[in-house]
Amino acid sequence: MTEDDIATVTGLPVHTWRRRHAAAFRARVPVVNPGERLRLYDEEQAHAFMNGKHWPTATTEAADDTQWPTAVPPGTEHPDDLLTDKETANVLGIRDATVRAYATTGYLPAGTERHGRTWWPRHTAEARRDADDQHHATPGRKPGDPRNRAPRPRHDPRIEEIAELTTRTPLTITADVVQRYGVGQRTAQRLLAAARTRAEN
Template sequence: MTEADVAAAAGLELHTWRRRHGSDFRARVPVANPGERLRLYDAAQAQAYIEGRPIPPPPASEPHPEDLLSVDEVAAMLGTDASTVRAYAATGYLPQGVELHGRRWWPRHVAQQRLDAGDQRHHPERTGAGRRPGDPRNQAPRGRQSRTDARVREVAADLAQAETAGQTTPTADDLADRYDVSRRTGERLLAAARQHLEEHQASK
């Protein structure tokens, strides 16, 4: 769970939860992925904190085939870098993975299969399939744009629900934390979501 998930489970806005409980929560519940920008917490431990129960011990640390690995963890496992892992996923050399918390993750067994299979790509010198500069296939993968669109639609839905229920709408800071992006990107997402919502309402 992210801090945004914990706040939602507690029935509070993220900024309110952080002001009231953030420091105490971080002192009592260890982060599950030290060193990462997006802090994740074990769901059982977080839920125990929310319900006022004793915090259970952390889960077993032995690797499990269904563990979800970040792009950096997959890169370390394959002995490459994050940009190469993204390229692998864009070209089908590695499965697309799953999207969670605004990021893409890969089950450990998927990365292990890729590692065990070795390098089976078709190299340009063998196939003549190299791409020249300017080739349109060198553009950013469509999946990246679709992910952005999905975030805009998601925020637009949150705005509509908040307006209908008379609740506080999400802020740029909330979005920056939810999707692990900069505040400027949070502002852009919020502006795009508002425009999307206005266009949707006008089309009715």
């Protein structure tokens, strides 16, 4: 949840909620995305705080028999955790730009739009990581792809004609080829160079 979401649940404008409650809330409920501009909080923890069940910190114990939601131990991740492109990239061992590219090509699901950015469930990233195809390990075209073949050389009958002309008239120049075949200057130069090579062989 964002602080806007939390303020909406409490029925207050966000600026009023921040003035009255933000300091106490932030002291008790940690953000799930430290260092990010948009603060995000665990929904279960936020609701526990809003219901008066202040989430116990590591240095405090509950003063009564309140049943607190069980915190996730460090290093234990939930499969439904929503990950950013950078966090998804860390799971897959690739760059975050590649995660976004995978999402557009369908190699990775498109993700979920929340709070103005795209998120991927941890189980989706881990399933992609553990799949047998390992697309990111073999980028580019696969072996045997017909597009890997070298292009066939094109036969241009004009080259043979120009080669024959150059043997008869060594002073054949680009302008002659342009006029004779109605081609541009660069094409004429290419044809003339190929013809001279052929005549020398």
